[in-house]
Amino acid sequence: YTSESYPGLKRDPKYSEISSEHVEFFKGILGGDTAVLDGVTRDAGDDLEGYNSDWMRKYRGHTRLVVKPKSTEEVSKVLKYCNDNMLAVVPQGGNSGLVGGSVPVFDEIVISTSRMNNIRSFDEVSGILVVDAGCILEVVDNFLAGKNHIFPLDLGAKGSCHIGGNVATNAGGLRLLRYGSLHGNVLGIEAVLPDGTIVDDLSKLRKNNTGYDLKQLFIGGEGTIGLITAVSVVCPQRPKAINVAYFGLESFEKVQQAYIEAKSQLSEILSAFELMDGQTQDYVHQVTGNKRPLEGRHPFYCLVETSGSNTEHDNEKLEHFLESVMGSEIVSDGVIAQDETQVRSLWGWREGITEAIGHFGGTYKYDLSIPLPELYSLVEETRERLSSAGLVGKDDSHPCVGVMGYGHMGDSNLHLNVAVRRYAREVEQALEPWVYEWIKKRNGSISAEHGLGVAKKAYIGYSRSETMIRLMKQIKDLYDPKGIMNPYKYI
Numbered sequence: 001y002t003s004e005s006y007p008g009l010k011r012d013p014k015y016s017e018i019s020s021e022h023v024e025f026f027k028g029i030l031g032g033d034t035a036v037l038d039g040v041t042r043d044a045g046d047d048l049e050g051y052n053s054d055w056m057r058k059y060r061g062h063t064r065l066v067v068k069p070k071s072t073e074e075v076s077k078v079l080k081y082c083n084d085n086m087l088a089v090v091p092q093g094g095n096s097g098l099v100g101g102s103v104p105v106f107d108e109i110v111i112s113t114s115r116m117n118n119i120r121s122f123d124e125v126s127g128i129l130v131v132d133a134g135c136i137l138e139v140v141d142n143f144l145a146g147k148n149h150i151f152p153l154d155l156g157a158k159g160s161c162h163i164g165g166n167v168a169t170n171a172g173g174l175r176l177l178r179y180g181s182l183h184g185n186v187l188g189i190e191a192v193l194p195d196g197t198i199v200d201d202l203s204k205l206r207k208n209n210t211g212y213d214l215k216q217l218f219i220g221g222e223g224t225i226g227l228i229t230a231v232s233v234v235c236p237q238r239p240k241a242i243n244v245a246y247f248g249l250e251s252f253e254k255v256q257q258a259y260i261e262a263k264s265q266l267s268e269i270l271s272a273f274e275l276m277d278g279q280t281q282d283y284v285h286q287v288t289g290n291k292r293p294l295e296g297r298h299p300f301y302c303l304v305e306t307s308g309s310n311t312e313h314d315n316e317k318l319e320h321f322l323e324s325v326m327g328s329e330i331v332s333d334g335v336i337a338q339d340e341t342q343v344r345s346l347w348g349w350r351e352g353i354t355e356a357i358g359h360f361g362g363t364y365k366y367d368l369s370i371p372l373p374e375l376y377s378l379v380e381e382t383r384e385r386l387s388s389a390g391l392v393g394k395d396d397s398h399p400c401v402g403v404m405g406y407g408h409m410g411d412s413n414l415h416l417n418v419a420v421r422r423y424a425r426e427v428e429q430a431l432e433p434w435v436y437e438w439i440k441k442r443n444g445s446i447s448a449e450h451g452l453g454v455a456k457k458a459y460i461g462y463s464r465s466e467t468m469i470r471l472m473k474q475i476k477d478l479y480d481p482k483g484i485m486n487p488y489k490y491i
């Protein structure tokens with residue numbers, strides 16, 4: 001076995017290969033109908049390729065088997081059998097992850113949560129929701145809308161990502177600044193360990209200081225110690241008023257000033273402060289053909305969202321904020337959405353970036369935590385570095401189309417993206433480990449929210465000490481002594 005996506009990596013012979021006997025076992029426990037893929041029976045539209053390749057079409061495995069359990073008990077039987085028979089597995093939700101964690105490296109069995117999609121309970125008084133891991137984020141949020149609540153996480157992949165995948169990656173998203181991280185919002189977890197043990201920690205308590213908080217290990221654990229089957233989450237009241245402003249600025253210095261002003265003037269109603277550079281907006285314009293929200297071009301753009309309980313009051317505050325930052329020449333031009341359609345359309349200029357960039361072929365993605373004052377310098381230095389190496393250009397002889405930056409300004413989280421016509425070794429060598437060294441020097445993080453997967457595994461040492469890595473490896477060995485859970489990844 002070799003895999004073109006992972007040069008130099010060899011399949012570990014300790015894992016068994018899938019046999020017809022194994023397939024028969026899975027058919028037996030999951031029901032012979034549509035539970036098992038690989039020439040057995042399939043859901044409409046299913047093919048193995050979809051489970052083997054990731055969202056970016058950068059990582060590709062060679063699984064021959066996808067199993068789709070419908071309950072926690074079925075997951076338990078599947079994992080126990082895999083553990084007893086040394087069959088490696090990859091938990092997969094919506095397969096929207098951006099670090100190659102959700103697809104097999106070689107022939108690992110994919111355990112898809114797509115059939116575990118029940119909303120188990122919702123308490124309107126406390127706002128506590130209990131859902132199966134395979135529920136799609138947007139479906140859950142629509143359900144909550146009917147109950148005047150909101151899921152505390154929102155991101156561009158909401159139409160496909162699963163709650164289990166969100167929790168397993170500890171996804172950050174667009175409103176972390178307001179609602180905080182899943183480490184705080186997830187109150188309980190039900191998960192299955194590789195030996196089939198069901199960990200029932202589906203607590204609905206906000207406060208519970210009785211021993212180590214072990215559920216935290218599954219949040220951001222990327223399927224390496226167990227498979228999450230359900231979660232309980234505390235959900236905030238749905239804001240009655242949502243207002244959005246989009247504005248253009250001339251320098252990153254001004255972006256920082258605008259952020260200070262937004263925090264001070266919008267304070268408790270501020271729910272997002274997102275950064276987009278001029279190039280990202282050019283690409284969104286080029287790919288979607290949509291009319292730009294502002295006349296003229298600016299080197300930087302920001303999207304500010306407020307969420308509150310009084311439309312008039314919030315609108316007034318946002319208008320006053322925009323007037324003030326334009327009056328003091330922090331912001332050059334700006335617009336405020338006048339209705340829900342405009343709110344969605346302005347958000348499209350931020351949420352549509354990931355897809356727009358992907359249109360050119362591929363993207364080298366770096367998801368970084370950087371102290372705010374230096375956040376954008378990395379984009380500028382990367383541009384210089386790739387240009388002077390002759391790697392960026394308008395025609396096909398150059399692998400790179402452009403270098404751009406966007407991200408969650410309010411969380412000091414930069415997404416540095418290098419759009420390429422094709423993935424090329426010389427581009428990767430120019431970027432890695434240079435980007436990671438740059439981050440280490442500033443005590444940043446090489447993965448702010450997307451995780452490690454296979455893409456960042458080798459670089460964890462740039463953000464974590466040897467002691468921390470040793471402790472992590474001990475945890476992995478404790479929970480998954482045979483190493484069947486999502487191998488070749490994470491640490």
Ligand code: FAD
Nearest residue numbers: 093094095096097101156162164165168171172173223228
């Ligand atoms: P998958 O991609 O299927 O899996 C991701 C990882 O979790 C894999 O390692 C997998 O093995 C593991 N896993 C999945 N399900 C389980 C489970 N039930 N139990 C244990 N392990 C499991 N991320 C952000 O943080 N912020 C963003 O703003 C953001 N925006 C995005 C926008 C777009 C357009 C796209 C494509 C991705 C974006 N992401 C973002 C990446 C993000 O990680 C995912 O969208 C999401 O959290 C992953 O959910 P998923 O169900 O698709 O998981």
Ligand code: MLT
Nearest residue numbers: 156351353354367407415
């Ligand atoms: C985002 O913030 O848009 C997501 O994390 C996806 C990406 O980095 O492209």
Ligand code: ZN
Nearest residue numbers: 173408415449
């Ligand atoms: Zn992001």
